[in-house]
Amino acid sequence: MMFLKMPRFKKYQLRLISVCFSAFLFMAYWEKIENNIVSHIMSFSYRHLLNRFTFINASLRVNPEDALKYRYLINNERKCADKDVLLLLFVKSSSENFERRQAIRSTWGNETYIEKTLGVTVRVLFALGLHPKPEYRSQLKKELFFEDHRYHDLIQQDFKDTFHNLTLKLLLQLGWKENYCHHSQFLMSADDDVFVHIPNLIRYLQGVGHRNAKDFWIGRVHRGSPPVRDKESKYYVSRDMYPWVSYPDYTAGSGYVLSRDVAARIYQASLTLNASFHIDDVFLGICAKVMNISPKDHLFFSGEGKAPFHSCIYNQMMTSHGHVSDIRETWKRVTEAEVGNVSSGLIRRLYCTVMKVRLLCVPFISNSYPCKAAFF
Ligand SMILES: *[C@@H]1O[C@H](CO)[C@@H](O)[C@H](O)[C@H]1NC(C)=O
Ligand SMILES: *[C@@H]1O[C@H](CO)[C@@H](O)[C@H](O)[C@H]1NC(C)=O
Ligand SMILES: *[C@@H]1O[C@H](CO)[C@@H](O)[C@H](O)[C@H]1NC(C)=O
Ligand SMILES: *[C@@H]1O[C@H](CO)[C@@H](O)[C@H](O)[C@H]1NC(C)=O
Numbered sequence: 001m002m003f004l005k006m007p008r009f010k011k012y013q014l015r016l017i018s019v020c021f022s023a024f025l026f027m028a029y030w031e032k033i034e035n036n037i038v039s040h041i042m043s044f045s046y047r048h049l050l051n052r053f054t055f056i057n058a059s060l061r062v063n064p065e066d067a068l069k070y071r072y073l074i075n076n077e078r079k080c081a082d083k084d085v086l087l088l089l090f091v092k093s094s095s096e097n098f099e100r101r102q103a104i105r106s107t108w109g110n111e112t113y114i115e116k117t118l119g120v121t122v123r124v125l126f127a128l129g130l131h132p133k134p135e136y137r138s139q140l141k142k143e144l145f146f147e148d149h150r151y152h153d154l155i156q157q158d159f160k161d162t163f164h165n166l167t168l169k170l171l172l173q174l175g176w177k178e179n180y181c182h183h184s185q186f187l188m189s190a191d192d193d194v195f196v197h198i199p200n201l202i203r204y205l206q207g208v209g210h211r212n213a214k215d216f217w218i219g220r221v222h223r224g225s226p227p228v229r230d231k232e233s234k235y236y237v238s239r240d241m242y243p244w245v246s247y248p249d250y251t252a253g254s255g256y257v258l259s260r261d262v263a264a265r266i267y268q269a270s271l272t273l274n275a276s277f278h279i280d281d282v283f284l285g286i287c288a289k290v291m292n293i294s295p296k297d298h299l300f301f302s303g304e305g306k307a308p309f310h311s312c313i314y315n316q317m318m319t320s321h322g323h324v325s326d327i328r329e330t331w332k333r334v335t336e337a338e339v340g341n342v343s344s345g346l347i348r349r350l351y352c353t354v355m356k357v358r359l360l361c362v363p364f365i366s367n368s369y370p371c372k373a374a375f376f
C-alpha cells in the first residue's frame with residue numbers, strides 16, 4: 001500500500017499561497033471588476049445625484065413632421081382583428097433567415113399550440129426590412145411572398161435591414177401595435193435567435209394581467225450603462241449623437257415585454273425624438289425616460305447568454321439567447337419537462353438551489369442569468 005505524503009506547509013506558507021491565489025483570481029477578473037465599478041459609479045452618480053435625464057427631453061427632440069416614415073411592403077393588417085389578444089410578439093428577423101422563422105413557428109411561436117394548450121391568444125409577427133444588398137432583393141421578394149402567403153405572419157417595411165437601422169425596426173413594431181393591435185394587453189420584442197419559454201411567460205403575464213397591468217416593462221435591465229466610445233465596436237456612439245456619460249435604464253433588446261399603456265406612451269415619445277440614434281434598446285430607454293417610465297428587472301430574462309440545459313432552470317426561465325440550430329431540441333426538452341412536472345417538494349427545491357448555484361454562480365461559466373437567480 002502506498003501513502004501519499006503531503007508536503008508539510010508551515011502556517012505562514014499556507015497563508016502566502018492563499019494570498020497569491022486570491023491575487024491571481026483578482027487580476028484574472030480585474031477587467032470585469034473594473035468595468036463593473038466604473039459603470040456602477042456612473043450609474044449611481046448619474047441616476048441619483050447629478051440629474052434625472054431631463055436634458056434628453058430637450059436635446060433629442062424633433063418635429064413630429066420630421067419623424068422617419070417608411071412604407072409597408074408586406075403587412076398583415078388583420079392579424080389581430082376580432083380577437084382578444086393577450087400578447088403580441090414581434091420577432092426581429094431578416095429576410096434571409098427563413099430557417100430560423102420555421103424553427104420558431106414550429107416551437108415556441110406556434111400560435112395554434114399556444115391557444116390549445118395554454119388557452120390564450122398570442123400573435124407572432126416577424127419584423128423585416130429590405131436586404132442590405134439590392135441584388136438579392138428580387139429573389140427574396142418572391143420567397144417572402146410565398147412564405148407570407150402560407151403563414152401570414154410577416155411585416156416588412158422598405159428600410160435597409162442593417163444593425164444601424166435597428167431603431168427603424170423598433171418604430172415599425174411600435175407603430176404596428178398602435179395601428180393594428182392596440183387592444184393587445186402586452187407587447188413583446190425578441191431576436192430571432194432567442195428562445196422564449198412561452199408557457200412560463202404566459203403564466204407569468206396572466207398573473208400580471210389579472211391586476212390589469214399598467215406601467216409594466218420587464219426584461220434584463222441595464223442600469224446606467226455608459227455609451228461605448230471605442231470606434232471599433234459595433235455599439236460605438238459618437239459624442240455628437242449622445243454627449244452624456246450614461247444611458248437611462250433600458251432592457252436588453254434580445255427580449256422584453258411592455259404592457260399596452262407603456263407601449264402606447266413609448267410610441268408617442270418615439271414620434272418626438274431623433275430616431276437616428278441607432279441602438280434600438282437604448283432608444284427605447286430614452287423614449288421611456290421622456291415618459292417617466294422605468295423598467296423592472298426579471299432574473300430569468302437572459303440578456304446575452306444561453307441558459308444552461310437543466311430541468312431546474314427550465315422551471316423558471318423566460319428567455320434564453322443564442323439559439324439557432326437547437327431551438328427544436330430545446331423546445332422538446334422544455335415541453336417534456338412540462339409534462340413530467342417533477343415533484344416540487346422541499347427536497348426538490350433544495351436540490352434545485354444547489355444545482356442552480358453550481359450552474360449560475362461560478363464566475364463566467366454562464367452569462368445568462370445572475371447568481372441571485374439561484375435563490376429565486
Ligand atoms: C403547431 O401546433 C399544432 C397543434 O399542436 C400542430 O398541429 C402544428 O403542426 C404546429 N405547427 C407547426 C408549424 O409545427
Ligand atoms: C437605413 O435605411 C435607410 C432607408 O433604406 C437607408 O437610406 C440608410 O442608409 C440605412 N442606414 C444604415 C446605417 O444602414
Ligand atoms: C438627428 O441626429 C442626427 C445625428 O446626431 C443629426 O444629423 C440630424 O440632423 C438629427 N435630425 C433632426 C431631425 O434633428
Ligand atoms: C418633455 O418635454 C415635453 C415638451 O417640451 C413636456 O410636455 C414633457 O412633460 C417633458 N417630459 C418630461 C418627463 O419632463
Ligand SMILES: *[C@@H]1O[C@H](CO)[C@@H](O)[C@H](O)[C@H]1NC(C)=O
Nearest residue numbers: 338339340341342343344345
Ligand atoms: C406541477 O406541480 C405543481 C405542484 O404539484 C402544480 O402546482 C403545478 O400546477 C404543476 N404544473 C403543471 C404544468 O402541471
